[in-house]
Amino acid sequence: MIGRHRFALTLGILILLGLIASSTPLLAFTRDIWPTYLHDGRHSGRSPYVGPNGPFFRWTYPGSDASSVTIATDGTLRFCSENSNAYALNPDGTFRWSYGSSSQIWSTPAIATDGSILFECDGGKFYRVDSGGSLIWSWDGGDGNMAMSPVIADDLNMVFFLYSVSSLGNGVLRSLYMSGPNQGTVAWTQSFGGNMEFDKTSPAFDGDTVYVTGTEAVDGLSGVLVALEASTGTVKWTYPPSGTIDGVTYSSPSVSEDREFIYFGDDGDDHNEAVLYCVASDGTLAWAWDSPEAGAGVLNAPAIGTDGTLYVVDTEANLFAIASDGTLKWSVELAAGTHLEYANAIIDAAGTIYVTANGGLFFGVSPFGQRCWAYDLGYGATTWLSPGSIGTAGTLYFSSRTRDTVYAVHTGSYLTNPAYTPDCGSSATIFEFTVDCSLPPTVATLRTVQVHLDDGTTVVDLHFDSGVTWIGTVSSLAAGPYQYYLSYETWGGITGTYPDTGWLDGPSVDNTAPTSQCWCDYQCATNSVIEVGFTSSDDLTEVTRVSLWYRRTPDCEGQKWWGDWTYLMSTDSTVGVFSVPWSLEGRTQFLTIAEDCANTEAKSTADCWIIYDDTAPVTHVTTRSSFWGGPGYAAPIRVDYDVDESCTYEPDVELWYRYDGGSWTYDQKEEGSGRQGYFNFWPTLDGEYTFGCVSTDNCGNDEGTPSTTRAVIYDTTNPTSIVTDAPTYDPDGTFQVDVAATDPSISANKSGVMYVWLYYQYNGGPWYYYTGAYQGCVEHTTDSFNFVAPFGDGVYGFHTV
Numbered sequence: 104m105i106g107r108h109r110f111a112l113t114l115g116i117l118i119l120l121g122l123i124a125s126s127t128p129l130l131a132f133t134r135d136i137w138p139t140y141l142h143d144g145r146h147s148g149r150s151p152y153v154g155p156n157g158p159f160f161r162w163t164y165p166g167s168d169a170s171s172v173t174i175a176t177d178g179t180l181r182f183c184s185e186n187s188n189a190y191a192l193n194p195d196g197t198f199r200w201s202y203g204s205s206s207q208i209w210s211t212p213a214i215a216t217d218g219s220i221l222f223e224c225d226g227g228k229f230y231r232v233d234s235g236g237s238l239i240w241s242w243d244g245g246d247g248n249m250a251m252s253p254v255i256a257d258d259l260n261m262v263f264f265l266y267s268v269s270s271l272g273n274g275v276l277r278s279l280y281m282s283g284p285n286q287g288t289v290a291w292t293q294s295f296g297g298n299m300e301f302d303k304t305s306p307a308f309d310g311d312t313v314y315v316t317g318t319e320a321v322d323g324l325s326g327v328l329v330a331l332e333a334s335t336g337t338v339k340w341t342y343p344p345s346g347t348i349d350g351v352t353y354s355s356p357s358v359s360e361d362r363e364f365i366y367f368g369d370d371g372d373d374h375n376e377a378v379l380y381c382v383a384s385d386g387t388l389a390w391a392w393d394s395p396e397a398g399a400g401v402l403n404a405p406a407i408g409t410d411g412t413l414y415v416v417d418t419e420a421n422l423f424a425i426a427s428d429g430t431l432k433w434s435v436e437l438a439a440g441t442h443l444e445y446a447n448a449i450i451d452a453a454g455t456i457y458v459t460a461n462g463g464l465f466f467g468v469s470p471f472g473q474r475c476w477a478y479d480l481g482y483g484a485t486t487w488l489s490p491g492s493i494g495t496a497g498t499l500y501f502s503s504r505t506r507d508t509v510y511a512v513h514t515g516s517y518l519t520n521p522a523y524t525p526d527c528g529s530s531a532t533i534f535e536f537t538v539d540c541s542l543p544p545t546v547a548t549l550r551t552v553q554v555h556l557d558d559g560t561t562v563v564d565l566h567f568d569s570g571v572t573w574i575g576t577v578s579s580l581a582a583g584p585y586q587y588y589l590s591y592e593t594w595g596g597i598t599g600t601y602p603d604t605g606w607l608d609g610p611s612v613d614n615t616a617p618t619s620q621c622w623c624d625y626q627c628a629t630n631s632v633i634e635v636g637f638t639s640s641d642d643l644t645e646v647t648r649v650s651l652w653y654r655r656t657p658d659c660e661g662q663k664w665w666g667d668w669t670y671l672m673s674t675d676s677t678v679g680v681f682s683v684p685w686s687l688e689g690r691t692q693f694l695t696i697a698e699d700c701a702n703t704e705a706k707s708t709a710d711c712w713i714i715y716d717d718t719a720p721v722t723h724v725t726t727r728s729s730f731w732g733g734p735g736y737a738a739p740i741r742v743d744y745d746v747d748e749s750c751t752y753e754p755d756v757e758l759w760y761r762y763d764g765g766s767w768t769y770d771q772k773e774e775g776s777g778r779q780g781y782f783n784f785w786p787t788l789d790g791e792y793t794f795g796c797v798s799t800d801n802c803g804n805d806e807g808t809p810s811t812t813r814a815v816i817y818d819t820t821n822p823t824s825i826v827t828d829a830p831t832y833d834p835d836g837t838f839q840v841d842v843a844a845t846d847p848s849i850s851a852n853k854s855g856v857m858y859v860w861l862y863y864q865y866n867g868g869p870w871y872y873y874t875g876a877y878q879g880c881v882e883h884t885t886d887s888f889n890f891v892a893p894f895g896d897g898v899y900g901f902h903t904v
Contacts, residue, residue, distance in 0.1 A: 136150075136152070136174040136175065136178065136493075136494055136495055137150065137172075137494070138213065138255075139173055139211070139214065139253075139255065140173070140252035140254075140490070141305075141357070141406075141449070141490060144254050144255070144256070144307060144308035144309065144310075144358075145358035145359075146305075146307045146356065146357040146358065146404045147357065147360070148357070148404065148405075148406030148407065148448060148449040149406060149408065149409070149449070149451075150449070150450070150452060150493035152451065152452055152494065152495050153451050153452050153455075153497050154451035154455060154457060154491075154493045154497055154498075154499045155498065155499050155512045156455075156467075156514045156515070156517075156597055156599060157476055157514075157515055157517060157547060157597065158476055158512060158542065158546060158547075159512060159513055159541075160511065161196070161498060161511040161512065161513040162195065162196035163196070163511070164198075164511075166182060166184050166190065166502060166507055166508060166509045167186040167507045169184050169185075169190075169489070169502035169503070169504065169507065169508070169509050170182050170208070170209065170210060170252075170489060170502065170504075171252075171489040171491075171492065171501070172211075172489070172492045172501065172502060172509060173212055173213065173214050173492060174214075174494050174500070176218070177218070178194045178494060178495060179192065179193060180192040180193075181214060181220050182211070182509060183208035183209075183211065183212050185208065185209070185504075186207075187203055187204045187205065187207055187224070188201045188208070189201065189208065189212060189220060189230070189232060192509070194496065194498070196509075196511055199236075200235065200236030201236065202230075202238065204222075204224050204228065205224065205228060206224045206225040206226045207224065207225045208223075208224050208225075209225070209249070210224075210251055210252045210253065210264075210305075211305075211489075212252075213252065213253045213254060213255050215231075215255055215281060217234065218233070218234030219231055219239055221253050221262050222253065223251070223253060223266060224249060225247075225248060225249060226247065226249075227243060227246045227247035227249065227266065228241060228242065228243050228249070229243075229249075229253075229262075229264065229279060231286075240286055240287035241287065242279055244266070248266060249266040251264060251265045251266065251301060251304060252264075253305075254305065254306050254308045254313075255281070255308075256308055256313075256333055259333055260280055260282060261278045261279065261290050261333070263276060263277070263278050263306045263308060263313050263333075264276075264279075264306070265277075265301045265305065265306055265315055265317075267300055267301060274294070274295035274299035274300050274301050275293070275294050275295070276306065276313065277291070277293070278290040278333075290336075291336035293331060293338065295317065299317050299318070299319050299327065301315065301316075301318075302317075302318065302353055303353055304316045304352070304355045304356075305355045306355075306356075307356045307358050307404075308333060310362065311334075312330050312331065312332065312333055312339065312384070313331045313332075313333050314328065314329070314330055314356040314365050315328075315329050315356070316328050316329075316352045316354060316355060316356050318352050326369050326380075327341060327342070327343070328341070328352075328356060330365075330384075330386060339386070340385070340386030341386070342380075342382045343388075344386075351369070351370045352368070352369055353370060353402040353403070354367045354368035354369070354401055354402055354404050355404040357405050357407055357413075359407060359427070362384060364381050364383060364384065364389055364427075365381070365383075366380065366382075366407075366413055367380055367382075367404065368400065368401025368403065368405065368415060369400055369401060370402060370418075371394065371399050371417075377391030378394050378399060378400050378401045379391065379392040379413070379415055379425065380392075381429060390429035392425055392429050392431070394417045394419070394421070395434075396417055396419040399417035399418050401415045402445055402446075403415075403416070403445065403446065403490070405448070406448045406449050407450075408450055408454065409454075411426070411427035412424050412432060413425045413426075413427070416437070416443060416447070416448055416458055416460070418444060418446075420436060420438040420441040420442070420443045420446070421434050421437065422434065422435050422437055422456065422458060422468055422472075424472060433471070435468055435474050436474075437458060437466045437468075437477065438477060441464070443461060444461050445487055446460035446461070447459050447488075449492070451493055451497075453470070455467060455469060455470065455475070457491050457499060459488035459490060459491055461484065461485075461486065461487045461488065462479070462483065462484045462486060463479060463481060463482040463483065463488060463503065463506070464477065464478070464480075464488070465477075465478040465501075465512075467595065467597075469597070471596060473594070473595045473596045475593055475596065475597050476542065476546050476593075476595065477546060478546050480506070482505070486505050486506055488501050488502070489501050489503075489504065496513070498511050498512065498513045499512045500512075516599065516601045516602075516603070517540055517541055517591050517597070517599060517601075518538050518540065518541060518552070518589050519539050519601075520537075520538065520539040521536070521538045521589060521601065521607060522536070522537050523535065523536045523537070523609060525700065526610055526700060527611040527612070527644050527699065527700025527701055528610065528611075528612060528613075528700060528701045529614050529701040529702065530579055530581065530582065530612055531578065531579075532578060532580075532612070532701060533576050534576060534577050534578065535574065535575070535576045536554045536563055536565060536574070536575050536577070536587075537565075538552060538565065538589055538601070539570075539571045539572050539573075540571040540572075542571075543571060544571070547594075547595060547597075548593060548594045549573070549591055549593055549594075550592050550593055550594045551564070551590075552565040552575075552589060552590070552591045553565065553590050554575065554577075554588075554589055555588050556577075556580075556587050556609065557586040557606060557609075558580075558581070558583075558585070561577060561580070563576070563577045580610075581612065582614045582615070583611070583643070584609075584611045584643070585610055585611065585612070586606035586607060586608060587607055587609040588600050588605075588606055588607060613641070613644040613699055613700060613701050614701070614702070615641075615642055615643060615702060616697070616698075616699070616702035616703060616704045616705065617640060617642075617699050617704055618639065618640055618697060618704060619637060619638065619640075619646075619649055619695040619704060619706075620638055620710050621636060621637040621651065621681075621693055621694065621710040621711055622635070622636050622637070623711035624636065627714045627715075627716060627801050627803070628685065628713055628714070628715045628716075628802065631685060631686065632683065632684055632685065633682075633683050633685045633713055633715065634683070635651060635680065635681045636679070636680045637649055637651070637678065637681060637695045638678045639677045639695070640677070641697070643699075644699045645677070646677045646698070646699055647698055647699055647700055648674070648675055648697070649673060649674055649676065649695050649696070649698075650695065651670075651671045651672050651673065651681045651693060651694075652668040652669060652670055652671060652693070652695070653669055653671050653691050653692060653694075654667065654668050654669065654691070654692050654709075655687060655689050655690060655691040656690050657688070657689040664692070668707075671683065685715055686715075687715060688716055688717060688718065688750060689714070689750060690712055690750065691712060691714075691715060692709035692711075693709060693710060693711055694706055694708065695710060714750050715750075715802075716750040716802040716804060717802075717804070718804060719798075719800070719804040719805060719807065720746050720748035720800050720804065721746070721798075721806065721810040721811075722745070722746050722796040722797065722798045722806060722809070722810055723744065723746075723810070724742060724743070724794050724795055724796050724809070724811050724812060724813045725742075725743045725813055726740060726741060726742055726743065726813050727741060728815070729814065729815055730816045730818065731818075732789065732816075732817045732819045734819060734821055736819050739784050739785045740784040740785075740786060740792065740794075741781050741782070741783055741784075742782045742783075742784055742794045742796075743779075743780075743781040744756055744758075744779070744781065745778065745779050746778040746798045748778060748798070750800070750801075750802070753776070753777060753801055754775070754799060755773070755798065755799045756776065756797075757769060757773075757798070758770040758771050758772070758796055759794070759796065759809060760784065760792050760793065760795075761792070761793040761795075762788070762792060762793075763790045764793075767808075767809070770782070770784060782796075786817045789818050789819055790817060791814055791815070791816055791817075792815045792817055793812050793813070793814045793815075794812060794813045794814075795808075795809025795811065795812045795813075796809055797809055820846075822855075822856050823844065823845050823846075824842060824843065824844035824845070824903040824904065825843055825903065826840055826842050826903060827843045827885070828841045830890065830899075830901060833889070836891065836892075837889045837890060837891050838889070838890040838892070838899070839888075839889060839890075840887065840888045840889075840901050841886075842861065842885065842888065843883070843884070844856045844859045844883070844884050844885075844886075844903065845883045845884075846882060846883075856881050856884050858876070859876055859884065859886055859904075860872060860903065860904045861874050861901065861903055862901070862904065863890065864899065864900035864901075865893075865897055865898070866894075866898050873888070873890060874888055
């Protein structure tokens with residue numbers, strides 16, 4: 104997954120290593136990143152580093168009418184400004200230092216081996232400032248218009264510069280000593296007379312020769328190329344020898360890498376001759392080339408590729424690649440219908456051509472002639488952009504003289520905002536991928552965009568949707584988590600990936616449902632909130648939701664459940680506790696159902712149950728009789744109970760009693776014996792016993808005090824009875840027998856007289872029961888019985904029981 108710019112960086116390093124190993128000696132300025140105007144003394148305009156892959160702006164810096172940017176070995180940037188200052192910036196665009204001169208500066212600064220800069224100013228002044236922004240020396244020529252850029256000859260300890268000075272007949276090339284005892288003094292001066300002028304051109308240097316281009320006014324205007332001996336300033340030759348180039352030369356010269364050929368352009372106005380010339384190092388014409396566009400001209404120095412190909416932009420916005428033999432390799436229209444007066448081409452190590460032009464236009468063109476992008480800064484036709492320069496990090500710098508700004512352009516991605524939906528699904532899910540082009544289609548148009556999944560086989564072709572968005576879908580993916588990256592290719596041939604390295608997290612495909620379980624830490628609840636713990640897991644993706652379901656029965660026995668499972672609540676936590684507000688008494692079953700992004704757990708049986716009971720039980724008490732006892736009675740009183748409780752069936756039951764109206768006293772307890780049972784109570788004293796039971800159900804609801812009571816008389820003492828008077832005879836033939844019976848009062852632990860029976864004896868014989876009467880369990884009673892003698896005359900005896 105290597106993007107275009109990453110491949111190009113590798114290529115750039117190889118090219119640089121090839122240059123170092125080459126038998127051709129390196130010329131001036133190859134020691135620095137971009138130390139002078141158009142990179143080096145030959146004006147090759149070619150960097151050993153790969154530039155940006157698109158118009159991705161990293162930062163801007165305000166610079167009043169700034170020159171081209173040069174780059175020192177440490178990566179710091181240098182430029183000059185119309186506001187009379189020379190500047191140094193850090194690679195991130197932050198200010199480092201500035202040096203103020205005495206007049207406006209139009210030239211691009213050249214960087215010496217020690218990091219100092221040399222530049223010329225209006226008024227005939229020249230400066231050398233060290234790498235920290237302090238003046239080393241200055242030279243004052245008295246007058247002159249110095250709008251060109253100097254070139255350094257390290258081996259000669261000289262710097263060459265062109266300027267126009269009226270006292271010397273207009274066009275002048277001058278050499279100053281850079282260092283040593285003569286630093287800042289003139290080495291030599293070459294004046295070209297009043298008919299020669301230099302307008303925006305800068306000298307080139309190939310190691311022993313200085314080349315200058317200008318316009319000579321002899322029977323009209325004619326472009327001229329002059330070669331001078333670098334050490335002395337002596338003119339070696341002039342081309343053409345007699346002013347046969349019809350037009351004005353604004354183009355600085357460029358020198359081939361083998362130093363055998365010099366190239367320069369012509370404005371092309373009002374003639375049908377060539378607009379690009381190739382002159383051999385002996386001053387003879389090697390070839391000339393004319394633009395196919397009528398009236399078009401070449402106003403800037405050609406950039407020179409590694410294979411000797413020349414790249415020039417004509418004034419009709421066409422970029423031409425011309426072979427070293429002068430034949431056209433290809434051309435591309437940069438901006439239809441646009442007139443470009445000043446368009447500058449430079450090349451990076453990968454062969455990408457960068458064109459900055461008036462109108463605020465910035466273009467990128469592939470080595471094969473495909474326009475990669477066309478970016479408009481939006482400032483209009485009067486905006487002039489300087490030639491670019493490329494740093495080691497692949498950042499390209501250029502300035503706008505009319506917009507007072509320095510721009511830094513770096514490598515970016517043509518893709519932004521990658522997204523996919525849904526995050527997760529099953530193999531049947533259709534996943535949709537989207538991504539935006541980071542540049543509008545008017546700047547650079549994508550040709551293809553693809554999504555590459557990490558299964559090694561799946562590639563999704565995206566299609567243009569609308570605006571800047573590309574979209575595509577994929578389905579039938581195998582289970583598993585996915586990662587992906589995007590690849591792209593523009594119509595200009597730029598390829599790359601997003602991200603540059605590594606992968607993006609992608610969707611997950613899950614065909615297996617998660618599992619879950621809940622538990623109840625207690626089987627009974629009495630407060631208004633019950634708690635159900637739960638846990639869940641998934642073997643592939645994450646559990647996204649756990650829901651709690653319930654069903655209930657009011658009888659608490661769980662013999663019959665009401666209705667289907669009912670949803671209660673849910674959470675996105677995978678483990679925890681459900682706190683459930685609750686008020687329905689009875690037994691409730693719970694289960695949990697877990698879900699992931701694509702699957703739902705199937706479950707129909709309960710995980711746990713809870714009884715909710717907030718009502719105290721009611722215990723009913725009975726005995727088989729209200730009276731217990733008799734002479735010598737030695738058995739317990741049986742107290743039966745029945746607990747009225749709907750939800751718990753193993754209550755704890757306590758027996759309490761109260762003796763003769765006294766206070767309640769605890770007697771005994773049955774734990775978890777069921778809702779029905781009995782107690783055996785052993786009384787110790789005769790008297791009235793009131794019994795009651797207090798129950799506590801399984802949920803802890805306590806009856807508190809007996810809900811029902813049962814009073815029992817316990818009596819083991821016999822009552823007494825007598826015949827109170829002698830029977831009296833009644834004339835109707837009956838006897839009246841008066842009796843009295845007594846039993847101590849209840850307060851005396853007795854039960855009272857209930858029945859009185861009359862017995863008789865005849866003439867001393869056996870006793871016979873005669874009759875009886877109910878007395879109502881009273882303490883004392885009297886009664887009369889009418890006795891009819893059953894045996895006739897005789898002696899009758901009576902007694903009572």
